[in-house]
Amino acid sequence: MTSNTMSKITQADIDAMPIDTKLALVEAIWDSIATSPEAVPVPQWHKDILDRRLADENAETDSWENVKNDLANNDLNNPQGSGARHLFRNTLVQPTADWRR
Numbered sequence: 001m002t003s004n005t006m007s008k009i010t011q012a013d014i015d016a017m018p019i020d021t022k023l024a025l026v027e028a029i030w031d032s033i034a035t036s037p038e039a040v041p042v043p044q045w046h047k048d049i050l051d052r053r054l055a056d057e058n059a060e061t062d063s064w065e066n067v068k069n070d071l072a073n074n075d076l077n078n079p080q081g082s083g084a085r086h087l088f089r090n091t092l093v094q095p096t097a098d099w100r101r
Contacts, residue, residue, distance in 0.1 A: 014022065033040060053059050
């Protein structure tokens, strides 16, 4: 559907949808947004937090690939697991070169 032919979805329409339809709609919207991440503004306060964390010499860092693998392959209910470590110890993921766009 293009914006010219798309009818307006009301809150009542959304409330009446089954959960699987709501999830499919959210996924479709997210996929649409993800096609142009450069269009999504990064708030200054996000950049400020990242700058502070990058300046912290004691911050743990890890690559995004390692974090994703640890979260996918570990029991997050185990506080000793590396997936839990990333969630609960504020591990800083090393930013990509274009994080400040």
